[in-house]
Amino acid sequence: MTSLGETLGAVRPVEPGPMAEARAHQDRLTKPSGSLGVLEDVAARLAGIAGACPPPLPAPAALAIFAADHGVHAQGVSPWPQEVTAQMVANFAAGGAVANAFAAQVGASVTVVDVGVAADLPPAEGLLVRKVAYGTADLSQGPAMTREQATAALTAGVEVARDLVAAGARCLVTGDMGIANTTASAALICAFTGREAAGVTGRGTGVDDAMYQHKIEIVRRGLRVNGIAEAEAVPGGPDSALRVLAAVGGLEHAAIAGFVIGAAVARVPVILDGVIAGAAALAASALAPDTVGYCLAGHRSAEPGHAVALSHLGLEPLVDLRLRLGEGTGGLLAHPLVSAAARVMHEVATFDSAGVTDKGD
Numbered sequence: 075m076t077s078l079g080e081t082l083g084a085v086r087p088v089e090p091g092p093m094a095e096a097r098a099h100q101d102r103l104t105k106p107s108g109s110l111g112v113l114e115d116v117a118a119r120l121a122g123i124a125g126a127c128p129p130p131l132p133a134p135a136a137l138a139i140f141a142a143d144h145g146v147h148a149q150g151v152s153p154w155p156q157e158v159t160a161q162m163v164a165n166f167a168a169g170g171a172v173a174n175a176f177a178a179q180v181g182a183s184v185t186v187v188d189v190g191v192a193a194d195l196p197p198a199e200g201l202l203v204r205k206v207a208y209g210t211a212d213l214s215q216g217p218a219m220t221r222e223q224a225t226a227a228l229t230a231g232v233e234v235a236r237d238l239v240a241a242g243a244r245c246l247v248t249g250d251m252g253i254a255n256t257t258a259s260a261a262l263i264c265a266f267t268g269r270e271a272a273g274v275t276g277r278g279t280g281v282d283d284a285m286y287q288h289k290i291e292i293v294r295r296g297l298r299v300n301g302i303a304e305a306e307a308v309p310g311g312p313d314s315a316l317r318v319l320a321a322v323g324g325l326e327h328a329a330i331a332g333f334v335i336g337a338a339v340a341r342v343p344v345i346l347d348g349v350i351a352g353a354a355a356l357a358a359s360a361l362a363p364d365t366v367g368y369c370l371a372g373h374r375s376a377e378p379g380h381a382v383a384l385s386h387l388g389l390e391p392l393v394d395l396r397l398r399l400g401e402g403t404g405g406l407l408a409h410p411l412v413s414a415a416a417r418v419m420h421e422v423a424t425f426d427s428a429g430v431t432d433k434g435d
């Protein structure tokens with residue numbers, strides 16, 4: 075088995091040559107230069123990721139929903155009972171969640187991965203059991219995970235990405251399920267970006283004002299008990315990243331970070347979903363900085379920490395629909411845009427081939 079260190083070392087930067095070629099090709103197509111805006115950036119990135127221009131179409135897409143429970147739920151940071159995590163996993167496996175409907179809409183496969191649900195789940199098609207623990211410890215009392223647990227969840231994510239690509243996926247989409255995971259997401263975003271808890275903590279599934287203030291306090295306490303200064307970004311480097319991830323992250327955050335790293339190793343694009351994915355991508359980029367080149371921000375969610383995470387990563391969201399669901403829903407909705415960006419590179423005529431007069435500069 076490949077060690078995590080070897081996997082991190084296998085991440086290569088996206089290739090600048092094919093990116094430049096993509097830019098030059100876009101300027102020859104029958105449209106004013108730059109007129110496809112962000113989609114031109116996406117297509118150039120796809121070329122850099124694949125190391126080829128035109129880039130391959132990013133299809134089929136595969137969504138992986140990483141599910142886990144959180145000890146910090148005991149602090150009253152979510153209005154929902156913890157067992158909803160396990161119940162939603164069953165719902166995903168039965169095809170009944172919003173993520174399933176959106177996946178069907180865009181032709182993506184759905185794989186659910188139990189990396190840390192507190193209950194044992196009945197076997198189901200499309201459900202992988204890679205359980206590292208029955209949920210995390212309470213991050214507001216001490217480290218949520220041991221380094222070994224965080225590493226095991228990271229490895230599970232890397233392997234799921236590798237296996238989906240081996241099975242034919244050409245674009246990966248991140249998904250999450252874990253009641254209370256917006257609290258852990260806020261703590262991770264604080265630690266990696268150096269922002270204050272109040273600026274990155276959101277209302278998650280819809281906490282009321284009193285629970286919201288309490289949630290901010292719990293994020294602060296989680297940072298403090300784990301020796302992470304508020305409003306100060308933690309030092310860079312993989313050792314510090316793993317410590318932070320284990321201290322205040324969730325098992326699904328670690329697995330999603332691994333999934334993103336696995337996409338980079340396989341040289342396929344990975345569309346990030348919402349705030350949980352944003353927090354996980356911060357961890358992934360701290361572990362292996364070149365992974366960011368393989369990430370596309372599917373959307374910007376209503377959680378304030380998500381915008382903070384994306385701007386720290388330098389990623390521009392493709393859609394902004396005030397979604398605040400998770401599961402991979404926002405990532406899936408962006409997939410047709412990513413495909414359209416790539417299709418332009420294959421199918422649109424050049425000024426020369428179509429006999430259209432260029433403006434001549």
Ligand SMILES: Cc1cc2ncn([C@H]3O[C@H](COP(=O)(O)O)[C@@H](O)[C@H]3O)c2cc1C
Pocket residue numbers: 151152153154158162250251252253254255256257277278279280399400401
């Ligand atoms: C029925 C239901 C379906 C969901 N699907 C995603 N989430 C989302 O909400 C949870 C995080 O919010 P918080 O931190 O406030 O608990 C995560 O499980 C996330 O994926 C759901 C939440 C619920 C209740």
Ligand SMILES: O=C(O)c1cccnc1
Pocket residue numbers: 256277278279347348349350375376377380397398399400401
């Ligand atoms: O921003 C998200 O992705 C989100 C928000 C609330 C609950 N779950 C996810």
